[in-house]
Amino acid sequence: MTHHRTVACACGQVQLRLEGPPIASVECLCSSCRTAGQVLETLPGSPQIVDDKGATAFVMQRKDRIENVSGAQNLREFRLSPEAATRRVVAGCCNTPMFLEFSGGHWLSLYTAPWPEGARPPIEMRTMTGDLEDPSVLPDDVPNLKQHSLRFYALLLGAWIKMRFRSPKFEIKGELNV
Numbered sequence: 719m720t721h722h723r724t725v726a727c728a729c730g731q732v733q734l735r736l737e738g739p740p741i742a743s744v745e746c747l748c749s750s751c752r753t754a755g756q757v758l759e760t761l762p763g764s765p766q767i768v769d770d771k772g773a774t775a776f777v778m779q780r781k782d783r784i785e786n787v788s789g790a791q792n793l794r795e796f797r798l799s800p801e802a803a804t805r806r807v808v809a810g811c812c813n814t815p816m817f818l819e820f821s822g823g824h825w826l827s828l829y830t831a832p833w834p835e836g837a838r839p840p841i842e843m844r845t846m847t848g849d850l851e852d853p854s855v856l857p858d859d860v861p862n863l864k865q866h867s868l869r870f871y872a873l874l875l876g877a878w879i880k881m882r883f884r885s886p887k888f889e890i891k892g893e894l895n896v
């Protein structure tokens with residue numbers, strides 16, 4: 719049995735079809751997610767990306783289980799610096815943040831804004847909480863991991879093994895001007 723979901727940018731032009739369950743649903747507290755989120759939030763029409771405690775929510779999904787079914791030409795990438803290994807990709811049509819990608823990674827960390835309210839997978843853990851000035855403000859409803867811990871990497875590695883160590887490529891045509 720396959721279960722799938724389509725998530726879309728706010729205006730509906732960019733659609734990603736997700737096959738199967740996510741690798742994990744996390745909140746990242748790292749400084750670069752906060753900085754990048756705050757930059758992207760200044761774009762007209764952008765939703766809130768970084769929440770009040772400094773967290774950015776992501777659904778991590780295998781790349782081979784993501785299909786960009788429409789609007790690929792609208793995707794724009796944003797890097798914190800020209801040589802940054804991480805890019806964040808926004809739907810340029812309506813400035814909805816779509817995903818974060820580590821270069822060469824086998825998964826995408828999907829921003830949760832494209833999910834309908836109530837359909838977002840529940841958070842399983844927080845990562846990089848050591849980047850917060852005061853991590854004690856975080857609730858202890860899920861594990862708060864100081865870095866990307868062994869448990870986090872084990873989940874990623876498990877997914878990569880199932881993918882037979884392939885890392886599909888995502889073509890992004892344009893850069894974001896902020």
Ligand SMILES: [Zn+2]
Binds near residue numbers: 729
């Ligand atoms: Zn759009």
Ligand SMILES: [Zn+2]
Binds near residue numbers: 746748749752
């Ligand atoms: Zn982060």
